Amino acid sequence: MSDRTPAEVLLQARRRDSQAKRGKVLATLDDMFRRGDPVSFTAVAKRAGVSHWLVYADGVREHIDAARTQQDRKPHRDQQTGLAPSTASLNTDLELTRTDNSKLRAERDQLKAALRRRLGEQLNQLSNQSLVDRVDELAEHNQRLAAEADRLRTDNDTLRQRLAEAEEDLTGVRAALRRMMHHKNTADPAG
Known part of the structure; x- marks a missing residue:
């Protein structure tokens, strides 16, 4: 068995795929340059059957830039030999680009349309019954909270009543204590 994780296996496979694509781009570039075909990033990507971002990636872009520079150095000779791109050729490239766009x-x-449909399906999956169930659940919760609030109000009223009674008792006890102290002080002047 291998000690590699699935992520490592996937990473290695992606690297191999990337190297193969880069090799295909470079081979296509060499072929185009050898044939005298105009080299451009779009043309190389299209002919190699790879994405545009790959031809702009480091390690590939430099080769394409070098080939373009070499082709740019010989325009006068190409123009004389008929190898320079004609207006019709440039118009064809432009039309191909427009078609791709x-x-x-x-x-x-x-x-976008598929995404909208999918979101619509998800919204439709929320049935009316689930909404009714949610409303019922919230109403029940509200009733429980209202009952709890009533109970707390009753408890609060009871506690206030007890507090008032305790304050009255305390006032009475204080008055009795004052009377007792006054009586004790007046009854025993020698003390």
């Missing part, structure tokens, strides 16, 4: 926008719109 349209496809991407359509895909984005489809994804």
Whole structure:
């Protein structure tokens, strides 16, 4: 058995996939340059069948920039030999880019619509019964709280009444004590 975790296995597989894609991009770039095809990031990505972000990644971008620089150095010779891109070729590239953009926008719109449908389905799954159950639960809770509040009010009234009685008793005891002390002081003047 291997001591590698699933995450390590996945990471290694991704690295292999990334290296294979980078190798494919570089091979495509060499082929395009050898044939004299105009090198651009979009053209390389399209021909290699990879995403645009990969051709701009470190380690790939530099090769494409170098190929473009080499192609830029020979425009006069290419123009003379007919290898420079024609206006029709540039227009074709522009149209292909516009088509790609349209496809991407359509895909984005489809994804948005799918997300809206999914959210709508989730909202519909909350049935009326669950809402009624929740209202009933809240009403029951409210009744319990109202009963508790009434009980606490009654307890509070009882405690206030007891406190008033205790204050009256204390006042009476104080008065009796004063009378007793006064009587004791007046009864025994020698003390």
